[in-house]
Amino acid sequence: MSKYKKGIVEDIKKEKVFEENQQHLKDKYNMTGEAVVIVEKNNLLKYLIKYGVALIRLVVTIAILVLATLGVLTIVYPNSRHALLFVLEDIYSQMCVYLPFLSSLR
Structure with missing residues (x-):
């Protein structure tokens, strides 16, 4: 029969963690005692x-991340770059129709 209880080190570590947690909570909620x-x-x-x-x-x-990857791929490949520029031009022309002050920026 062993003289000492098994697992005493684990119990001491758990108690120390509990005390540190309690000290943190007491500091957080400004409790004393x-x-x-x-x-x-x-x-x-x-x-x-x-x-x-x-x-x-x-x-x-x-x-x-997906949009950044698509942007890099669009800039790298010429065919997709041309399609992107066409779409951006179309978007700008539509915005000029709905927002007339943009056409003066051109």
Whole structure:
């Protein structure tokens, strides 16, 4: 039979992490007192907002990368470059029809 309890090192590490977390929470919420234990709970709205923002960021990042890749490929290849310039000219002429002050910039 062993004289010492197994897993005592893990228990001490867990206790130290818990104390550091409590100290961080006490600093965050300006609490004093050693007998106070702060429990921070996540609610559903906070969770949805946090992961919704992360999802939107991911989608926007992917869209920017795809558009940047298409832009580089359009500039590199002559046929697609010509088509891009044609489309940009058409867009500009349509904008001049709807916004007359743009035609004076030409």
